[in-house]
Amino acid sequence: MVRPFSPSEDRDPAVDGGQFMQASAAQQPVVFAEPLSFIHHTGDGPVHLLVRPSKTGWRAFHWGRNEAGTWTFNTLQEANQHLFRFFEKVYSGHRCSAACGPVDVIDTHKSDDLWGMMHE
DSSP states (O other): OOOOBOTTOOSOGGGSTTOOSOSOTTOOOOBOSSOOEEEEEETTEEEEEEEEEETTEEEEEEEOSSOEEEEEESSHHHHHHHHHHHHHHHTTTOOOOTTOEEOOOHHHHHTTOTTOTTOO
């Protein structure tokens, strides 16, 4: 399970009682120990954020009902940070609900993959 956190906090800011996925008001860097795998439930429907290893580095995937994208990065940290910041920019008013959260089973992403992002 992915747990984004800032170095000075023990809590999970991504699932913090309806708060947006951000480290703190001071904008401390967010550290990801594992590849990001998260589903946000927004007014536009579910939005998937997923990072997977690839032959050329790390692939960052983003998809929802209305848009999808994928990017390749050299490091896990770059891929996770990109998705984290991308979501923050596109869904700036989003507040996590109990339905938002980390996903540790890839089939959960595949079940809502309207764009064919999860082809192997």
